[in-house]
Amino acid sequence: MHQNVLEDLLQPNALQAAKxxxxxxxxxxxxxxxxEIDPDKRVLAFRLLDKDKAIAxxxxxxxxxxxxxxxxxxxxxxxHLVEALPADERVRLFEELPAKVTKRLIGNLSPNSRENxxxxxxxxxxxxxxxxxxxxxxxxxNITVGTALEQVKESNLNPNELAIIFLxxxxxxxxxxxxxxxxxxxxPQVPVSELVEGTQIAASVxxxxxxxxxxxxxxxxxxxxxxxxxxxxxxDITFDDVIDLVEEEATDAAYAKAGxxxxxxxxxxxxxxxxxxxxxxxxxxxILFLIVTLVGGFLVGGVIERFxxxxxxxxxxxxxxxxxxxxxxxxxxxxxxxxxxGLAWNQIDVKRFYPYLFREVKIGLMMGAALGIMGGIVxxxxxxxxxxxPEIGLAVGLGLFCVILLGSVLGACLPWIxxxxxxxxxPGADPFITTIKDFVGLLIYFSLVDLFLGIG
Numbered sequence: 001m002h003q004n005v006l007e008d009l010l011q012p013n014a015l016q017a018a019k020x021x022x023x024x025x026x027x028x029x030x031x032x033x034x035x036e037i038d039p040d041k042r043v044l045a046f047r048l049l050d051k052d053k054a055i056a057x058x059x060x061x062x063x064x065x066x067x068x069x070x071x072x073x074x075x076x077x078x079x080h081l082v083e084a085l086p087a088d089e090r091v092r093l094f095e096e097l098p099a100k101v102t103k104r105l106i107g108n109l110s111p112n113s114r115e116n117x118x119x120x121x122x123x124x125x126x127x128x129x130x131x132x133x134x135x136x137x138x139x140x141x142n143i144t145v146g147t148a149l150e151q152v153k154e155s156n157l158n159p160n161e162l163a164i165i166f167l168x169x170x171x172x173x174x175x176x177x178x179x180x181x182x183x184x185x186x187x188p189q190v191p192v193s194e195l196v197e198g199t200q201i202a203a204s205v206x207x208x209x210x211x212x213x214x215x216x217x218x219x220x221x222x223x224x225x226x227x228x229x230x231x232x233x234x235x236d237i238t239f240d241d242v243i244d245l246v247e248e249e250a251t252d253a254a255y256a257k258a259g260x261x262x263x264x265x266x267x268x269x270x271x272x273x274x275x276x277x278x279x280x281x282x283x284x285x286x287i288l289f290l291i292v293t294l295v296g297g298f299l300v301g302g303v304i305e306r307f308x309x310x311x312x313x314x315x316x317x318x319x320x321x322x323x324x325x326x327x328x329x330x331x332x333x334x335x336x337x338x339x340x341x342g343l344a345w346n347q348i349d350v351k352r353f354y355p356y357l358f359r360e361v362k363i364g365l366m367m368g369a370a371l372g373i374m375g376g377i378v379x380x381x382x383x384x385x386x387x388x389x390p391e392i393g394l395a396v397g398l399g400l401f402c403v404i405l406l407g408s409v410l411g412a413c414l415p416w417i418x419x420x421x422x423x424x425x426x427p428g429a430d431p432f433i434t435t436i437k438d439f440v441g442l443l444i445y446f447s448l449v450d451l452f453l454g455i456g
Contacts, residue, residue, distance in 0.1 A: 019048040027056040035065065043072045055084040063089075067096035070105075079108050087116035087134045088241060094121075128212040129205030131242070132226040132235030138166040139192065141175045146188030152180065160238070163222035167196055172232040174202055174225055202227050203237065213242035316383040317449045320396050321442070323375065328403030328441045331367065332433040335360060335411020343415075357412050364408025372401035391452035399445035407437055 022030065022045060030049075034042050034057065046054060046069060058066060058081045070078045070093070082090060082105055094102040094117070106114055116134055123129030137155050139148050152162055165183070167175040176196035186195055202225045203212040216224050216237060226235040342348040348356055376397020384392040410433045 022048055023050050023053050027053065027060060030057050031060040035061075043069065047073070051080060055081060059085065059089070063092040063096045066093050070097065071101065079105070083110065083113055087113070087120055088131055090117050091120045091130065123205050126209050127205060128203040128207040128209055128226050128237060129235075131209050131212075132205070132237050133161075133223075133241055134235050135161055136166060136223070136236045137162060138168045138172075138233055139178075141167040141169055141193055141196070143192055144188060145183055145186045145190045145192055145195070148178065148192050149183055149188070152183070160222070160240075164236075166225055166233055166236070167192060168233050174227050174231060174233045175199065177201075177225065201225075205229065205234065209242065212237050216242060316387050316389055316392055317395070317446070317453075319383055320379060320392075320399075320445075323396070324399050324403055324441055324445045325438055327371065327375075327400055328407040328437040329434055331364070331404050331407030332411040332437055335364075335408050336415050336433060337411075339412055339415050353416060357409075360408050360412040361405070364405040367408070368401035368404035371404055372397040372399075375400045389453060392449070395445065395448040395452050398448050399441070402444045403437060403441035406440060407433070410436055 025033070030053075034045055037045065046057070049057065058069070061069065070082070082093070085093065090113070094105070097105070106117060109117065120130055120132070120134075135157055137151065137157060139151055148165065152165065155162060162180055165178045165180060167177060169175055175193075176199040178192055178195050179197070182195050183192075198219070198221075201215070201219055201221070203215055205226055205228055207215075207226075212224065212226070216239060223236040223238045225233055226237055228234045339348065342356075376393045379396035380390055380393025384390040414433055
């Protein structure tokens with residue numbers, strides 16, 4: 001029901017009803033529904049949300065999803081969303097946006113928000129300082145439990161942010177932490193110094209983010225403090241701050257165990273250099289693989305020359321050369337694109353590539369049979385019977401079957417082989433697929449024409 005409401009947002013006469021219905025959907029459910037509809041509809045649906053609802057939904061989105069949404073909206077309409085994010089989440093968002101967009105958004109932030117973002121951006125990438133949370137409660141180490149509880153009550157932090165309270169001295173040097181549950185159980189007159197824990201548990205702003213995540217896991221705490229280079233408390237790290245890092249580490253570990261290393265990490269670097277790097281790098285790499293296609297073109301010309309007598313004897317065979325070549329190429333491109341996307345989204349299990357390959361072979365067999373039969377029948381009645389060469393239908397049908405199966409297998413195998421060999425499959429797979437498919441496909445087609453029409 002809700003999905004139908006969101007889909008109706010493109011209907012001008014339904015906007016008000018859709019707005020009312022959408023704002024009644026819980027934020028967690030609305031996030032899922034928004035991500036399932038077309039991006040253009042998504043922006044329109046988001047703009048219909050009340051301000052508080054929009055902020056709640058925006059905070060549930062992943063950083064890359066937030067970035068996609070922001071780039072589809074005008075600055076004045078997104079600033080209240082950006083301002084509502086905690087500083088560490090703003091930084092993660094800005095890392096997903098183009099530099100020009102980030103610079104413009106930072107310039108439009110309030111002075112306090114801008115200062116916090118610039119503060120985090122000043123720390124090295126992949127460091128605890130870059131991902132730390134600036135919203136935490138710290139109390140002096142010379143107060144009583146009762147006074148500390150009063151400060152807890154007066155705080156505007158949410159319950160998760162108050163699970164741990166940090167102790168500092170008058171110069172903000174870290175002195176340990178208190179668990180709020182222990183504060184509640186203790187007598188109000190007891191000094192907080194008697195309940196202190198974790199005086200040695202802390203991360204530095206320069207600590208690697210994964211090391212900080214491991215520290216959080218090892219001590220099984222709601223949060224760990226982050227200290228500057230002199231030992232002063234400047235932030236904390238919670239499980240929410242490192243969950244993406246933990247997932248990334250687990251994925252990399254799975255790839256390493258499978259013996260393929262960090263394929264997606266390498267792929268991301270290659271893509272970055274091709275899209276945003278120096279033009280000369282892209283030109284050099286792409287020309288290198290296009291030379292393969294150039295050489296392949298000459299080889300294909302050699303095949304056609306080899307079967308020159310066949311073409312002279314059965315002129316109708318030439319009519320179907322583009323069909324055979326193009327069909328195999330399109331299937332190969334489909335398979336390589338599906339493989340690349342499946343790998344990027346972790347939908348292909350790198351530890352079990354052969355079952356995926358067998359699946360592609362099965363798909364290639366079925367598509368080859370279906371399209372081969374259709375193509376063969378058309379060839380028979382279009383050129384075969386009128387030219388007294390009905391066997392051309394059989395040659396075209398079997399030729400299509402073979403090149404479609406070949407395209408499916410090459411599209412699945414070649415990107416994987418290139419990754420295993422340490423090459424960028426983005427600009428490299430398709431030229432190899434095209435060259436091999438054209439050469440082998442035409443060789444098979446002309447051989448079938450020779451066989452069935454009794455030439456040679």
